[in-house]
Amino acid sequence: MSVVSTDSPAVAGRIALQRGRWACVLAVMAAVLGAVTVLGVGWGAVRIPLGEVVAVLLDPQAHSASAFSTIIWDLRLPRVVLAGLVGTALALAGAGYQALFKNPMADPHIIGVSQGAALGACLAMVAGLQLQWAGIGAVPLAAFAGALAAAATVTLLARSAGGLPVATLLLAGIALGTLLNSLVSLLVFLSGQQLHSVIYWLMGGFSGRSWEYVRMCWPYVLAGSLLMLGLARELNALLLGEETAHHLGVEVEKVKFLLLGAASLLTATAVAASGVIGFVGLVIPHAVRLVVGPDHRVLLPAAGLTGATFLIAADILARTVLVPSEVPIGVITALFGAPFFIYLLLRRRRTDFHQGLD
């Protein structure tokens, strides 16, 4: 090799510096997540001193006699953990779809996966199914099935000549999402007496979620997240274009398929656990990208941590602003997310909207 080298290559220094920066950012994000978790457990209709929260969480045995122990362990903590899991799932799913479509507007809603999950859940609610599976009711299961069915349908609709063109996928997703949405509306209209519960569920939330939900969710969130993190390098290459990625050794179609599967699994899990919560998948990856840059090896873990933090914080707001009643969490995230979405729309309309569809 006639490779010219210097004693301490500048690139090596850049890598070290970058890795150090990533570690710092992730550590800070993890610390913030920890702090928000403590707040989430402490705050609510009954305000628990934060010191007490930390003590109970760190050493449950010694504080089992504490007056707050039951509230913390049986009511607040599962709710906070579930919110964290759902936030992680939605943020990672959003980051995945954005890389897949090379379009920062992409989100679980845009390709119709959330709507598929919602339709599945509504069907179960209206049918009044009381089936149980591993302690989980029929509603989350049906949501799960609906999400996967929507992902499969949109993939089949958009597939052409062995490929999965981004523009076709987006159009198919919008069409399918609209169709599913109108079916949900029809169901809600026809359902009559269950109207209130269905609408409430559609708005999303963590009210009354127990450890059972956590137990149901975490394996899927973990599996989806690990799959996504494993694809981080391939997602980076895809940002340079599908042909470039191919030339760098990425099996593009396989990666897109896995990515779609992982992101849809995460979305379905989130919808099954907490109904439709919008905009997390849109806002979080964007905000995180501004801080850590485009590299998915740091973007994905950072988005996961921040998504959890964001949704736990939103849940705190949801149950504290109008005590004793709860604001649906979907309303809170939409209040943050919708203006952000409009801002992106206005900015992209002027610049390179068409490039994003290439």
Next chain:
Amino acid sequence: MIRISVNGVECRFGAREALRGVTLSVGRGEFLGLIGPNGSGKSTLLRTISGVVRPVAGGVLLDGQDVRRMSALDLARALAVVEQGDRATCTFRVWEVVMMGRMPHVGRLQRESLRDVQRVEWALQVTGLSALADRHLDELSGGERQRVVIAKALAQDTDILLLDEPTSHLDIGHQVEILDLLASLRETHRLTVVAAVHDLNLAAQYCDRLVLLDRGRVFACGEPETVVTRENLATVYRTPVMVTRHPSRLRPQVVLLPGRAPAQGSHAPAVHVVGGGGTASALLESLAAHGFRVSLGAVNVTDSDWETARRLGLEVIEAAPFSRVDELAAARALQAMEAARAVIVADMPFGSGNLLNLQAAAEVAERGRTVIAINGSIEGRDFTGGQAEAAFSRLLAGGAVVVSCWEEAVRRLHGLLGRTGAAVEPGGGEGAVLGGTRTGQVGAG
């Protein structure tokens, strides 16, 4: 040793046939250039070799292995690709993108080794990007981005490099720099390079071999001298050009002729020149510049008119150096004169060596062809003891037009043939009864 072999590849995009049976091979260490107009299939051919486009018929072998059967990773270790018109607008930094070139060599859970880092360092250095390494990709100019893509491909450290118009966004300084770099890498690393090159002159300068594509077919293939010719380019690009020679590297150079009617080219009127010893050089240049299809001869190889004609890419009927024009050459000269719309006899001395040319010209004059003689007197130019004088008399008797200098000859030619060759009146005295293929086109014009 053959590294890439393309066998009867056909590609179709919908109804459009992008490649229609392309067969070629590239040897180890070769620098092959793909030239041809827009849409002739250069990019598609490259994308077929890199496994992005799957042909409907035929296939591509890489060291004997079918690319369709190779995994993307194996392909990425064998060949790197510099894609056309880099549109990447992402916010990666330059060094991060170049580092991605190491992806095929770094395991999923591995860290970049010192070797990876050094290769990236080197790629940044040779592409002149070291100072820009920390810039974001979307802050760069088109040319800088192009260099990033090239650096990424070099970092990939493959034996084969495919480039799709690698210099199209670069200024001339960087064009030469990048192509020099590729040429030197080919020397030092036995790198095999296949590049679609828009600029015909750069292609002719740097490539060992050129493939001229025309509407999905190989129109011509071979060394630059045989591919970059006036006829080939006029046919494929449908525009008249002048092909000269690079002053120091002796490779063909293409000079565009703006303002010429595109209908010229292969349909331009043919003119045959009898010259030699430099007497016709100025005339040849002028005729070529005016878009005539010019042939010369017969002349001796190494004669200065021969050199001029070769430089201009004209058709030359050759005789061996420093020997007389033999019967075979004379017969071919006669053939060219009969096929031409007009013959011009330069003001030149005639000896036994070139007498046959003059006799041939006299013959076509007698048959009613348009012949223009520069200088109506043979006095002082006959070194054959009267044979040339006799032939010259026949020439004049046959109706040759006499002019006094080459400029006047060109003017008269325009008058006789018309600028586009369509203005000749049938039945007229000069050049009217033309045989051969040219006649039909004149009549149609």
